[in-house]
Amino acid sequence: MTRREGIGIEVSWEAPPDDKLRPPRVYHEALAKVKARPGSWARIRVAQASTVYDGRRRLEATAGATDERWEFLNKKLDGSDTYGLFARYRTPEQMEAAQRKRR
Numbered sequence: 001m002t003r004r005e006g007i008g009i010e011v012s013w014e015a016p017p018d019d020k021l022r023p024p025r026v027y028h029e030a031l032a033k034v035k036a037r038p039g040s041w042a043r044i045r046v047a048q049a050s051t052v053y054d055g056r057r058r059l060e061a062t063a064g065a066t067d068e069r070w071e072f073l074n075k076k077l078d079g080s081d082t083y084g085l086f087a088r089y090r091t092p093e094q095m096e097a098a099q100r101k102r103r
Contacts, residue, residue: 023058023059023062023063024055024058024059024062027044027045027055027059027063030042030044030045030087031044031059031063031087034087034088034089035089037089038069038089038090038091039088039089039090039091039093039094040088041073041086041087041088042086042087042088043084043085043086044085044086044087045084045085046077046082046083046084046085047082047083047085048081048082048083049074049076049083052074052083052084052085053074053083055085056072056073056074056085059072059085059087060072068095069089069090069095070087070088070089070090071087071088071089071090072085072086072087072088073085073086074086
């Protein structure tokens, strides 16, 4: 058997499970705290770049997809090789300002 033969790819015509999109559990407590202080940025994770970028992508696909008030950013931390994952739950005024920027 060649290496490719063991991959197990198949086509099955079916709809995906009807699960609600939820942020990964590791972020639940942090997101609740951020949401309790709308408008303020909070660093919710410090890690290597790939981990932080993956976390941001997952949060945007879950929390951000179901509530547009969420905003997530990755930034390299000063004097470090690590990155921070930042979250903000925007106020109505911040949402209006974001809408004006898009125009």
